[in-house]
Amino acid sequence: MAEEKTTILDGVGVKRALTRIAHEILERNKGIADLVLVGIRTGGVHLARELSARLEEIEGGRVPVGEVDITLYRDDVKGHAPHLPVGKTDIPFSVEKMKVVLVDDVLFTGRTIRAAMDAIMDHGRPDCIQLAVLIDRGHRELPIRADFVGRNVPTSRKENIVVMFDADNRPTEVVLEK
Amino acid sequence: MGFKHKDIIGLQDLTREEIQLLLDTAENMKEISDRDIKKVPTLRGKTVVNVFYEASTRTRTSFEIAAKRLSADTINISASTSSTTKGETLSDTALNILAMKPDIIVMRHAASGAHHYLAQRVSCSVINAGDGAHEHPSQGLLDMLTMRQKFGTIEGLKVAIVGDITHSRVARSAIFGLTKMGAAVCLAGPPTMMPPGIERLGNVTVCTDMRDAIEGADVVMMLRIQLERQGKTLLPTLREYARYYGLNPGNLPLAKKDAMVMHPGPINRGVELSSYVADGDQSYILKQVENGVAVRMSMLYHVSGGELPTE
Amino acid sequence: MNLLIKGGRVIDPSQGIDETLDLLVENGKVKEFGKGISAPAGAETIDAAGMIVTPGLIDMHVHLRDPGLEYKEDIVTGTRAAAVGGFTSVACMPNTKPVNDNKAVTSYIITKARNEGIVNVFPVGSITQGSKGEALAEMGDLKEAGCVAVSDDGRPVTSSELMRRALEYAKGMGIMVISHAEDLSLVGEGVMNEGIVSTELGLKGIPWAAEDAATARDVYLAELTNSPLHIAHVSTKGALRIIRNAKARGVKVTCETAPHYFSLTDDAVRGYNTNAKMNPPLRTADDVAAVKAALADGTIDAIATDHAPHHLDEKDVEFNVALNGIIGLETSLPLSLKLVEEGVLTLPALVEKLACNPAKILGIDRGALKPGSVADITVIDPNAAWTVEAEKLASKSKNSPFIGLEMKGAAVYTIVGGKMVFKRN
Numbered sequence: 001m002a003e004e005k006t007t008i009l010d011g012v013g014v015k016r017a018l019t020r021i022a023h024e025i026l027e028r029n030k031g032i033a034d035l036v037l038v039g040i041r042t043g044g045v046h047l048a049r050e051l052s053a054r055l056e057e058i059e060g061g062r063v064p065v066g067e068v069d070i071t072l073y074r075d076d077v078k079g080h081a082p083h084l085p086v087g088k089t090d091i092p093f094s095v096e097k098m099k100v101v102l103v104d105d106v107l108f109t110g111r112t113i114r115a116a117m118d119a120i121m122d123h124g125r126p127d128c129i130q131l132a133v134l135i136d137r138g139h140r141e142l143p144i145r146a147d148f149v150g151r152n153v154p155t156s157r158k159e160n161i162v163v164m165f166d167a168d169n170r171p172t173e174v175v176l177e178k
Numbered sequence: 179m180g181f182k183h184k185d186i187i188g189l190q191d192l193t194r195e196e197i198q199l200l201l202d203t204a205e206n207m208k209e210i211s212d213r214d215i216k217k218v219p220t221l222r223g224k225t226v227v228n229v230f231y232e233a234s235t236r237t238r239t240s241f242e243i244a245a246k247r248l249s250a251d252t253i254n255i256s257a258s259t260s261s262t263t264k265g266e267t268l269s270d271t272a273l274n275i276l277a278m279k280p281d282i283i284v285m286r287h288a289a290s291g292a293h294h295y296l297a298q299r300v301s302c303s304v305i306n307a308g309d310g311a312h313e314h315p316s317q318g319l320l321d322m323l324t325m326r327q328k329f330g331t332i333e334g335l336k337v338a339i340v341g342d343i344t345h346s347r348v349a350r351s352a353i354f355g356l357t358k359m360g361a362a363v364c365l366a367g368p369p370t371m372m373p374p375g376i377e378r379l380g381n382v383t384v385c386t387d388m389r390d391a392i393e394g395a396d397v398v399m400m401l402r403i404q405l406e407r408q409g410k411t412l413l414p415t416l417r418e419y420a421r422y423y424g425l426n427p428g429n430l431p432l433a434k435k436d437a438m439v440m441h442p443g444p445i446n447r448g449v450e451l452s453s454y455v456a457d458g459d460q461s462y463i464l465k466q467v468e469n470g471v472a473v474r475m476s477m478l479y480h481v482s483g484g485e486l487p488t489e
Numbered sequence: 490m491n492l493l494i495k496g497g498r499v500i501d502p503s504q505g506i507d508e509t510l511d512l513l514v515e516n517g518k519v520k521e522f523g524k525g526i527s528a529p530a531g532a533e534t535i536d537a538a539g540m541i542v543t544p545g546l547i548d549m550h551v552h553l554r555d556p557g558l559e560y561k562e563d564i565v566t567g568t569r570a571a572a573v574g575g576f577t578s579v580a581c582m583p584n585t586k587p588v589n590d591n592k593a594v595t596s597y598i599i600t601k602a603r604n605e606g607i608v609n610v611f612p613v614g615s616i617t618q619g620s621k622g623e624a625l626a627e628m629g630d631l632k633e634a635g636c637v638a639v640s641d642d643g644r645p646v647t648s649s650e651l652m653r654r655a656l657e658y659a660k661g662m663g664i665m666v667i668s669h670a671e672d673l674s675l676v677g678e679g680v681m682n683e684g685i686v687s688t689e690l691g692l693k694g695i696p697w698a699a700e701d702a703a704t705a706r707d708v709y710l711a712e713l714t715n716s717p718l719h720i721a722h723v724s725t726k727g728a729l730r731i732i733r734n735a736k737a738r739g740v741k742v743t744c745e746t747a748p749h750y751f752s753l754t755d756d757a758v759r760g761y762n763t764n765a766k767m768n769p770p771l772r773t774a775d776d777v778a779a780v781k782a783a784l785a786d787g788t789i790d791a792i793a794t795d796h797a798p799h800h801l802d803e804k805d806v807e808f809n810v811a812l813n814g815i816i817g818l819e820t821s822l823p824l825s826l827k828l829v830e831e832g833v834l835t836l837p838a839l840v841e842k843l844a845c846n847p848a849k850i851l852g853i854d855r856g857a858l859k860p861g862s863v864a865d866i867t868v869i870d871p872n873a874a875w876t877v878e879a880e881k882l883a884s885k886s887k888n889s890p891f892i893g894l895e896m897k898g899a900a901v902y903t904i905v906g907g908k909m910v911f912k913r914n
Contacts, residue, residue: 069206072218072248072479082180083483086203086476122215190689268807289807290691291761310809312691350691374694375685 004178008153008161014134014171017150018047021132022054024148029099032059034127036098038066040116041087043105046169047134051103066091073115089119096124101148105163107133110144135174137161181480185297185304188313189355197355201323204469204476210247211471221250221482227280228254229271230307231287236443236467237307237316241284244474253278272296281482285309290347303481311345317442318351320473322359324466325397328438333360338391338433340423341401341450342371342412348442349401357381366391367401367423370412388423395433399440400425400450416449426452430460438462491515492907493528497537497868501544502841503857512542514864517907521860533909535902537868543840544856545577545865545905547847548818550642550667550721550745550793553579553610556597557586562798562885564598567818568606570796570884572911574818575900577865578609578855579796580847582642583620590615590626592634599635607910608903609865611637611853616655616666622646625655628662637851640667642721643768645703647673652707656716665850667719668707670728671769675699680809682755682770690758692808695770701727708735711742719850720744722795724769726779733788743850745791748817748824749890751780751833757890763804763811764890767797781833790846792839794821798886816884819877823896826871830897864907873899873913 009017029035032055039048045067055063069087077083102116117129132148137155153176155161160177181199189197210218226245230238238254245252257271266274268287275283282303285293290310297304308314322332329335337356343349343365356363357380365376366388377384385391392398403419413419425439439451439460447453456463492514499510499522511526512519528534553567562570571579581598583589589598595612602610614631618624620641628639639659645668646652652668659666676699681687683694704720708731711718723729723744735742749767754774757765765771783789797814804811825843828834834842844867848856855865875896879887903911 072207072210072220074220077220081483082182083480084180085199086206086479088206089209118219122217123213267802269805287807289809291808294761295807310691311693344688347691350689373688374683375688378685379689 006176006178007173008135008176009151009174011172014150014174017134018050018171019054021148021150022051022058025051025101025130025132026055026058028130028147032061032063034098035101036064036066036093036095037101037103038068038091038116038120040102040104040112041067041069043163043165044103046165047105047171048103049169050171051132064093066093068116068119070112070115070119073118075111075115091123094124095120095126098126100126100129101132102129103132105134106161107131107136107146108139110140110142113144114142134163134171135161181483184481185293186315186477186481187293187297187304187306189315189318189351189358190313194358197319197322197359200319200473200476200480201326203479204319204323204472207475207479208469208472210475216247217249218247219249220479221245221248224250224281224482225279226250226252226282226284226478227275227278228252228307229257229275229283229285230255231257231285232308234286234308237286240467240470241307241316241474244471245478247471248475248478250281250478253280268292268295269299272299276300276302282478305477305481308347310347311350312347313351313354314347315351316470316474316477317348318355319477320466320469321352321399321440322355323469323473324440324462325438327465327469328462329396332356335361335396336364336394337361337397337399338364338366338395339399339401340366340388340391340425342403343367343376343401344371344373345404346401352399353379353382364391364395368413368419389429389432392425392429393432395437397438397440398425398430398433402442402444403446403450420449424450424452425455427454430455436460440466443467490907491529491532492535492864492904492909493526493532494535494537494542494866494868497540497542499542499858500837500840501858502837503544503845504859506858507837512858512866514866514904514907517864519858519860519862519864522858535868539870540901541836541869541871543867543869544844544858545903546575546822546843546867547578547855548576548794548796548821549580549791549847549851550747551579551581551796551818552584552798552814553581553598554585554798555601556594561800564601564606564610566883566885567796567798568602568608568610570816570818570882571608572903572905573883573900574820575822575867575869575903576608576818577867577903577905578611578853579818580611580613580637580851582613582640583615584643588615588620589613589636590618590620590631592627592630595631595634595636608905609855611635611851613638613640613642613667615639616641616646617651620644622648622651625651625658628659628664632662632664636664637853638665638667638719640669640721642667642669645669645671645673649706649710653710653714656710656714656718660714660716665717665719665852667721669721670700670703670707672699672703675702680766681758682772684755684773686755686758690761692758697725697727697772697776700725700769701731704728705731708732708740708742711735712740715741717741717743722747722750722769722793723789724750724772724776724780726776729779729783729788733783733786736788743790743846744788745793746780746784746789747793747795748821749815751777751784751828752824753890761808762890763806763808764815764888764892766808766811766813767795767815768813781828784828784842785833790842790850792821792825792842793847794818798884799888800886804888814888816882816886816889818884819882820889820891820896822869822900823898824891826898864904866902866904867900868902868904869898870901870913871898873897873901875899
């Protein structure tokens with residue numbers, strides 16, 4: 001079966017979406033005080049760095065970026081034989097009493113977000129956790145909702161959404177694979 | 179690439195890629211032990227049974243901590259192999275443990291091959307925490323992790339291993355693992371403690387003079403000498419052993435300037451290792467212990483992933 | 490019952506016969522052999538075309554475990570396994586419970602074998618009382634009761650002085666001493682051959698020198714005392730060199746090897762296979778080559794199995810606590826026939842080592858098919874292909890490293906005293 005690919009966001013579209021999300025984060029949190037970003041490996045980490053750069057452009061201060069690997073928190077560990085390789089979790093700051101913005105590329109069932117929230121909670125007790133995603137494709141299986149969304153894309157379960165990155169880990173486009 | 183084995187009996191059975199995967203996972207699991215909440219839910223509901231036929235506080239504790247950090251339930255069984263009180267056979271012990279429905283058995287046993295035997299008879303995973311003079315894979319892995327943290331790679335390292343090679347499972351796992359990862363291993367020890375044919379196990383050379391082995395080495399691994407086990411036919415005295423096969427500030431400079439000094443513990447201070455060296459800047463002994471937990475978490479995680487489904 | 494074995498290749502090295510002949514057995518004895526013999530009235534005829542007809546095979550080194558260790562084997566099952574393997578006679582070692590160091594035990598074995606066994610059983614008594622290596626056993630009594638040799642098999646006579654006296658004393662009684670040549674202090678806690686495999690597996694090794702040194706001692710003592718000596722289960726290159734040299738200078742030494750010493754190396758231990766654990770241990774490829782060379786040049790006189798049955802509970806354990814030994818009666822013939830296929834031995838030379846020489850060494854009236862000889866005959870199909878299966882073995886124990894392997898060659902008829910005791914289906 002030949003795969004059909006449709007571009008949902010091109011390079012410019014992705015940039016615009018991220019800029020808008022950065023503004024929304026600032027508006028919601030009234031600046032960057034106590035704000036930290038935690039990207040979910042691996043796409044979410046790249047996007048978190050992009051967002052951090054934009055926040056710095058706008059506000060002139062650095063927002064720290066951490067990365068979380070959710071492999072050890074998956075609810076379907078058993079379903080993977082052999083077990084998936086474990087990626088690096090690196091949160092080089094305390095999340096205690098911080099406003100954590102969790103960043104991922106695509107929000108789908110919500111299970112990854114649940115795992116990431118558990119992982120962050122194991123690092124400390126943040127003031128709050130917010131969720132920023134580039135694409136929300138629906139089909140939630142848990143009561144989870146994004147605070148900041150780049151684009152809502154209605155999909156069927158069989159379809160696949162891929163966020164593409166270039167060699168420098170900068171987002172280039174988002175495609176829908178049928 | 180995944181880890182396809184039900185058991186980890188020895189590093190001899192693993193490929194370079196599998197060892198790499200175990201080390202990478204261990205590296206990424208280290209972070210868990212640095213948190214306030216030193217626990218991930220991965221092996222929740224799994225039961226790990228530690229069966230130790232030989233006393234070993236540190237290895238057992240390390241496995242126990244590793245299992246707990248992955249949220250597994252752990253049970254410790256100290257079994258006795260005393261030949262005076264004719265104990266239960268290994269086969270019966272295995273069946274009894276199986277009745278507890280464990281997911282992983284971590285065993286230490288005085289008989290080389292005991293894990294081989296056990297793994298063929300139980301459906302759950304078996305991890306070797308040391309079998310006789312055969313293998314001690316978790317020690318081999320933590321040694322390699324410690325080296326890799328310092329040098330970035332194991333490929334091309336010169337590693338000297340000094341001591342009683344014949345009776346050492348630590349040495350065998352190190353040799354199998356290191357040579358597979360591309361290191362050159364130089365062994366030294368009294369010829370009474372050098373098993374025949376060991377130089378045929380890969381990139382391994384044997385030196386009778388310890389100084390030849392440690393010269394230019396990146397890593398010097400000292401083995402624990404156990405006179406009570408070896409008896410008097412292999413060595414005259416510990417005093418003479420220390421003189422010819424001990425690492426001290428006098429001979430350590432033969433190794434590379436920033437060479438690592440390693441020891442599986444517990445140390446006989448003043449015998450194979452002088453306190454100056456054991457507590458010196460080049461000593462990575464405590465780092466090894468620290469890495470032990472991460473390596474054992476990695477082993478527990480990957481064996482519980484089970485075998486590849488055959489499709 | 491009379492029997493005519495028609496058209497087989499009759500091989501009897503004791504008479505230099507190797508040709509297609511008919512063989513007539515009457516009243517338990519060989520009546521005649523020749524071409525075109527017709528069956529007398531009432532005689533059963535065996536069509537032996539394509540088969541080999543030999544003097545009944547003799548295994549001069551087996552453990553029947555009876556009395557005392559019948560849970561491993563007994564005279565009934567052990568002689569049955571012998572018959573299946575083509576053996577019409579076996580010599581059984583004295584390490585029973587109690588040890589066969591007195592005529593009461595010897596008589597028990599002989600009586601039970603006569604009543605319940607199906608092949609000839611020739612007991613071997615012990616050299617020392619209780620095989621303890623302290624005091625000589627009553628060799629005169631043992632011989633009179635029916636023992637064909639003495640041995641402390643399973644262990645050496647550690648005292649050189651006692652071994653010297655044993656050789657001297659046995660000579661006076663006209664009984665052969667069989668040596669289990671092993672230096673126990675060199676063996677130590679060893680459980681397999683010392684070498685690269687033991688190094689890899691982390692198992693304690695037994696150096697070849699443990700066998701060589703003990704063989705040398707016993708050969709020198711045989712030379713000193715001018716007594717005959719038979720060395721059991723030779724497995725090393727060095728021991729064979731010692732025996733070869735001794736024979737060349739006229740020492741009355743003979744020796745045997747077992748099929749596993751020319752079929753397997755210590756590689757078989759990998760995986761901690763307890764069915765590859767025996768004493769002496771499986772050696773290296775070099776030793777296997779030396780054993781074959783020594784079979785070819787006549788240094789090794791006999792092939793004996795060292796059939797050593799053990800219960801599953803004694804083998805299904807960690808390697809270092811497993812008991813030594815494997816069963817061998819039912820696999821010896823095909824493994825030995827392989828030597829012919831490999832060109833190590835001619836068929837007649839093989840028959841010598843499996844029948845004629847053991848008879849000669851033990852001084853028993855067997856191993857030949859002359860008119861008037863006791864009709865112990867083995868009819869062999871050298872091409873029979875079969876697989877060793879544990880549940881089909883006649884032996885009570887199943888401790889064989891050859892289980893699951895393909896074999897070529899088998900006994901088709903085993904005839905003891907003119908009576909067919911085994912027929913292969």
